[in-house]
Amino acid sequence: MEIEPIKECSQTILAIHDVMDLFKGKWKMSIIACLCYKKMRYSELLREVKGISGRMLSKELKELEMNELITRNVLNTQPVAVEYEITEYGATLKNLTKTIAKWGLNHRRRIIGK
Amino acid sequence: MEIEPIKECSQTILAIHDVMDLFKGKWKMSIIACLCYKKMRYSELLREVKGISGRMLSKELKELEMNELITRNVLNTQPVAVEYEITEYGATLKNLTKTIAKWGLNHRRRIIGK
DNA sequence: CAGAATCCAACGGGATACTG
């Protein structure tokens, strides 16, 4: 008989793997955090998410939209403006982003303190 | 005068970026979650973290050790056994992994339900 | 058992130039 993986642990790991896969890449989680804060236009995001290129921003936004975490809304202004907004479902990530940010801030202090 | 990024948001994004960078790659967060659960040997991890290859497990463990999130302990048995354990600092990630897993489980249900 | 070494295909992501 084979050795069975620990069930409780195993479920957790699968779930975590799912999440890490959904948010893989350098920018997705940051974009979500940003849009959790408030809805923003493409150019705003480009400023807020420091370091991201236009190409990557487009790509990541598209994927997030496909996963129904954000919505894209084209305003009929001249020139065109596009607004991105977190969906109701995407907003369920708020707590997650907060938890990550909190740990990250503490980690930063720890690194600097050395 | 340039447009200033929103400060509160900006700090959060930097922190999140740090975390995502620290745990980038396919497996690190899963390994941490696993070791948060209990200390394990190399071969146990290989079983629990389903799909990971030996090569990747070694690499990821080494990086996690470098960041002082886990410790490596060689037991003097025959043949050699190595035990990995979460550090006190690494254990501060427990809450984070729980939050991720919780969202992930819910997300899974949502996907399946469609 | 717990890795290290090698090989290699696939993907990620930056820079740049172009468009409606």
Add this chain to the structure above:
DNA sequence: CAGTATCCCGTTGGATTCTG
């Protein structure tokens, strides 16, 4: 303004083989 298209290189990570 909000993208798209192309080029291209560095990294990721799987498969396999070898070792103390």
